Amino acid sequence: MALTKKAVVYLGLAYLFIGFALVFRQPALTIFVIPIALTFFYSSLLSHIQIPNLTITRKLNPLRSFGGETIKVTLEILNNLNVELNELHLEDQVPNSLHLESGSNTFSLSLKPHERTEHFYEISAPRRGQYALGPLKATSMDPMRFRQFSLKIPGQDRVMILPQVEDLGKVDVTARRVGPWPGTVPSRSVGPGTEFFELRLYSPGDELRRINWKASARQARLVTNEFETERVTDVLVALDCSESVLSSVFSFDAEELEVNLAASLCSQLLLQGNRVGLLVYGAERTWVSPAFGKHQLLRILSGLTITKAGRAIIPIDFAVETIVNAVLPARSVIAFISPLMGDAIVEVVRSVAAAGYSVICVTPSIEASTRDEPRSNVLARKILETERRINLRQIASIAKCVEVSPHTSIRVLSRRRFARKLA
């Protein structure tokens, strides 16, 4: 049990009166200590603090959010004691980065024996991430509020603010290896599909609607269209969130842009039926092995939620090659989302392209800085920009590259560029 600020102030006053009595040589001034002493004796000897025994259940609705929406937190509090708890102060620990929309995470209540009650408050998160709510701090005080007993009731719940997923529209990718299931990736084999492949002579049993009447008229014999089948493929989205993403070359939050882009790309590729995996290279290295479906999207988004940019422990080439060799079939697709800074990323792209993988590179674009900076900083920025441009040119010769600006909607970008450049 600890003294409250109020008790300290009262004690200070008592000794101030004694000091006054000494300074002015007026012993009668000490009489002012008596009321303070009596209240303290009343508080300490005649009253006692109830030590709470509570059971807390926290419910979050929704458990996951895409940000910008309100999350309702319901606290169910049960008094396990056979006695009444009076004026109990409760505080649910909420991270500072979360905004309190309505209600309050600190409140006072009195609970009858074995009474169950509920408390509500609403929060919102401005930024992607995983936030822990709790534990609940319960403080019980004596009637004069001179002494308090605080205890933390264990139990934390996590709320996930997932990255923003934008609708990219159809993303065209090409792969040397395709799976057996129908999808959107041209398979270089003849069969049912939508893309024209070649003409061949009609053979009995061919569907009438596949006969190319113009070619048949020209050749004076029946000719039918052959189509290229479209299948699914395996795609690994490699997100480079190393310290270079925090470079001052980018005048915007390149980390968020990359994460949102990875989320949108994975979502769209999964929607098109592909098997998609994720590798995050940054301060916290995570990877999700390729799989299909909505559950996989949730796994990927959860992985992206905890992504933090920063210096990684192991080199990027080792990280990428280890995961690629372990989980990705040969000649599949690797989509790099990277600021393309440093020599290592060029070497990685070169080595995976040489190993037969189809490579796509998406990179945040650099914009002219409007900040007033010292000459040395401007020079350093120009050197970095030039290095990056050289890297981009080198990678463009072996892979398909797209530059993404934060000021353009990803969907607009997809219409303009993905369809053309990523094809």
Added chain:
Amino acid sequence: MGWQAITFAFITLFLPEPLLPVGIILSLTGISIAIASILRGRSAWTKFSMLEMWLVFFALLVSQALTNTIGQYLPITLLQSVMIFFALEVSSVCSEFRLQLSRVMSVGDNLPGMEGRLYSSAQAAFKTISRAGLLFASCYVLSLAILYVSTFAPLASPLITDVSLYIVVVSVSLALLLVSRED
């Protein structure tokens, strides 16, 4: 707020003439801050108003000590100090209740069951204020009794002087410290 105004007026009334204008200004400022703190719900302003009250009280005490009239006005000064303690108690309880009220008002109808909790909080606040009133009243009566014993006892026995009261109070204060550190 009403209690604070009464306490301010009661202290100012006994201020010596040279200090009276300063006392009135401080009291008026203190009362205005107390009103503003209630209207705006700022607990920091309440603390500031209480600090002003203590300031006026200590000004009165020092002036009495310098003019050697402490003994003459001691029961009244004691009552003033107890009134300040009670005002402190009331303002802290009221500001806490107001905080709860504002939380409920901010969420409107979204929080079912809050009205009941608010009602029980109001009841608890009323109970706390009543208990504090009773406690401080008995504190005043007991202090007054001790004061009279310490005034008349030396007449009966010259060994018991004001210094003995000082020793008693210091012992009580040390005991107080021990009690507060018992945990």
